[in-house]
Amino acid sequence: MEDLTIEELYEEFEDLPDWDERCDYLIDLGFNLPKLPDEAKIEDNRVHGCQSNVWLVANVKDSDPPVVEFLANSDAVIVNGLIAVVIALYSRKTPQEIISVDAKEAFGKLGLERYLSSQRRNGLYGMVDRVRQLAIQAEAGS
16 A cells, blocks of 8 residues: 555546445555554644544655655544545655645546545545645755
8 A cells, every 4th residue: 555656546546437436445445554553643643624533644754855754544434545545645755746736636636526525525635734734844844
């Protein structure tokens, strides 16, 4: 799971003919997410705007330039699948690359804009906001 790129995700979604199959695939992705340690499930790491509980942390790799890796979990199965999408979109990028990603375009290409409820979309964009905040913090710290 952690090596999944957004391009690979686009290809997988193109091969799945309908939303039900895409949703099943998202759920499978969520089951394969690395587990977030319980000690990371604290209020400071919680994503606001999500209907479910979501915790997201960043690890800045000391490289030149520094890259950010994300780890997150939710208490909802489908949300873990959406986390997998967010990680594929943003993880292992520099802070500047993260800030420049057009999430709305990516989510539209995957059909998430069309098929997710407004509450799920709000939560998804809450994750994007948190990722961007962490990237800005990482950039300021470099």
